Amino acid sequence: MTARLKKTAVSCSLALLAISVACTSYTEIPIETPIQPKLDVTPFQRVFIAGFIAGANEDVDANMETVRLLRSQLRNKGIMRVIDADTLPLIDVARQANGGENLPPAPDQQAVQPPQDQEKAPVINDEKDLEQYQHIFANVAYWKRIGEEYQQPLIVTGAVLFAPQQKSGFVQREQESYDPFGRRIVVPVRTYMERKGFVLRPTFIFIDGRTGETLHSETFREEILYNASQQTPALSSYFELMDRLLPAFLNTLSAQKIKGTRTLLK
Amino acid sequence: MSIRPLALALLMALSLAPAAWADVRGQAKEQVEFGIQVAQRGLWKEAIYRWERAAQIDPTYAAAFNNLAVAYEHEGQLAKARAAYEKALALDPNNALVRQNYDLFKEINDRAAQKDGRQL
Numbered sequence: 001m002t003a004r005l006k007k008t009a010v011s012c013s014l015a016l017l018a019i020s021v022a023c024t025s026y027t028e029i030p031i032e033t034p035i036q037p038k039l040d041v042t043p044f045q046r047v048f049i050a051g052f053i054a055g056a057n058e059d060v061d062a063n064m065e066t067v068r069l070l071r072s073q074l075r076n077k078g079i080m081r082v083i084d085a086d087t088l089p090l091i092d093v094a095r096q097a098n099g100g101e102n103l104p105p106a107p108d109q110q111a112v113q114p115p116q117d118q119e120k121a122p123v124i125n126d127e128k129d130l131e132q133y134q135h136i137f138a139n140v141a142y143w144k145r146i147g148e149e150y151q152q153p154l155i156v157t158g159a160v161l162f163a164p165q166q167k168s169g170f171v172q173r174e175q176e177s178y179d180p181f182g183r184r185i186v187v188p189v190r191t192y193m194e195r196k197g198f199v200l201r202p203t204f205i206f207i208d209g210r211t212g213e214t215l216h217s218e219t220f221r222e223e224i225l226y227n228a229s230q231q232t233p234a235l236s237s238y239f240e241l242m243d244r245l246l247p248a249f250l251n252t253l254s255a256q257k258i259k260g261t262r263t264l265l266k
Numbered sequence: 267m268s269i270r271p272l273a274l275a276l277l278m279a280l281s282l283a284p285a286a287w288a289d290v291r292g293q294a295k296e297q298v299e300f301g302i303q304v305a306q307r308g309l310w311k312e313a314i315y316r317w318e319r320a321a322q323i324d325p326t327y328a329a330a331f332n333n334l335a336v337a338y339e340h341e342g343q344l345a346k347a348r349a350a351y352e353k354a355l356a357l358d359p360n361n362a363l364v365r366q367n368y369d370l371f372k373e374i375n376d377r378a379a380q381k382d383g384r385q386l
Contacts, residue, residue, distance in 0.1 A: 026363055027302060033374050034342035258374050262336040263363045264302050265329035266295065 025266040032257040039206060039216050039252050046153035047080040047253070048209065050146065051087030052202070053094070053133045054160040055124035059234035062160040063087065066202065069242055070156065070249070079254045083150055090157065091122060093142070094133040127201075130159050137205050140212035147209025154253075155207040158217070162238055166196045167225060197225035198234060200241035204249060216252065220245040294324035301333060313337050328358035332367060344375050 041047075049070045054062035067087050075082045124130055136142065143155060175189040203219040222241040226232050247256055301316030314337045320330035335350035351368040358364060 027306075029302075029305060029336070031336060031340040033339050033344075035374070036342070260370055260374070262339070262367050262370065264305065264333045264336060265361075265363060266299055266302065 026263050027266075028261050029264050030259065031262050032259050035251055035256045035258060037251060037254050037256075038218075041080065041154055041253050044152075044154040044209070045081055046083050046151065047074060048083040048085065048146075048150050048153040048155050049074075049087075050155050050157045051090055052158050052160045053090050053124065053130060053136075055129070055163055060162055060238050062162040062238070065235070065238060066160050066242070069239075069246075073246060073250065074253070077250060077254065079250070080154065083153055085150065088146070088157075090136055091133060094136040097136065097139065097142075124161065125163055126161065130161070134159070137207075137214065137217075142212065143207045143209070144212030147207075147212060150209065152209040154215075155209050156204060157207065158203040158205040160203075161199070161201040162234075162241075163199055164196065164234070165199045165223065165225075166194070166228075168192070168194045171195070194228040195225040196228050197223060197232075198237045198241065199223040200238065200245075202245070204252070206252065218248070218252065220248065290324050291327065294320040294327045294330060297323065298327070298330050298333060301337075305333075305337065310337050310340050314341070326357055328354045328361060328364065331357065332361075332364045335371070336367060339371055339374075344371075347371060348375065 049067050052063045052066050054066070064087070071082050071084070074080060122129070124133075137157065146155060147153065169192065170190045171193045172188050172190050174186045176184060176186050179185055199221070200223070201219065201221045203217060205214055206216040207213065208215050222244050224237055224241055250256060297316045297320035301313040301320065304310075304316065305313035314334065317330050317334040317337060320327060321334060324330065331350045331354035335347045335354060338344070338347035338350055348371070351364070351371060354364045355361070355368060
């Protein structure tokens with residue numbers, strides 16, 4: 001019954017579209033809609049992609065890849081001057097702050113830490129694992145000090161979760177066949193499938209390097225699933241997912257133009 | 267006795283009304299068509315002027331409001347675009363092309379409206 005109703009509704013809307021197209025003289029035109037930036041970055045001349053708290057994925061270093069990607073995107077778009085500096089060891093800084101010290105050490109002090117003193121990389125697979133490190137983003141004194149170190153830029157930091165996922169269930173796909181008259185028909189078919197892929201959940205935090213205060217934060221979630229038999233490298237999935245959300249990230253700092261087509265009527 | 271001239275005048279007015287309406291629509295249509303020509307050459311400000319004139323001349327002309335909405339969208343004046351699309355749809359609720367434009371606009375407008383991201 002519902003399917004029949006749906007079919008009728010689709011037929012009606014198609015008929016309506018056909019009628020209005022037939023009765024109306026129209027022309028299509030490409031447009032570019034400018035979207036204003038979410039953040040006013042005019043007080044800043046430089047941006048420092050400071051690093052991210054990221055899950056320990058065997059194949060992809062989500063922290064380093066995200067830093068590299070964002071820096072190159074900002075550089076290519078010429079939005080702001082990008083500071084080329086080592087990323088901050090945020091996990092260690094957060095751990096030290098947890099350990100009772102009031103203020104984490106300054107970046108120059110962090111650099112001289114011998115590697116053998118550092119603990120093993122933590123496992124961060126979900127939001128719960130992230131919780132114990134999140135206080136670092138609210139540490140105004142720390143970020144103010146980082147800002148002073150780099151001449152008060154806009155600081156971009158946050159967390160990046162990039163984890164494998166597996167899902168099974170019914171998937172609708174299109175099956176091609178031919179009717180008795182040899183005409184090609186495509187029928188939607190529901191099939192049970194085992195699928196695997198990745199989920200990317202970055203949170204970008206924008207900090208004012210002059211005050212250490214958070215100006216804006218934004219969380220995204222993108223996922224991709226493949227046939228269980230398909231072997232897709234984690235790194236290529238990571239870039240595919242980042243590609244989807246990069247326009248939204250860039251729109252935080254600069255105006256973006258969204259291309260589309262509209263119909264003009266006579 | 268005095269009713270007769272009055273009735274005559276009313277009859278005349280009624281018979282002339284469609285012609286006057288056609289004239290108004292014709293003038294508005296000229297503006298709309300010129301607006302389309304200039305928009306196709308990228309002169310969107312001129313197109314806006316023409317379509318605004320068309321909407322003034324004939325405030326019941328849905329096409330003028332639809333085109334105006336498209337132009338406002340192109341210029342990034344999203345609040346004005348929404349108002350113009352809504353006016354066009356109020357005038358011609360069954361026009362699938364206006365509806366399609368409006369749906370595409372809403373998709374972009376919603377993205378632009380997401381100014382404050384979710385907090386961590």
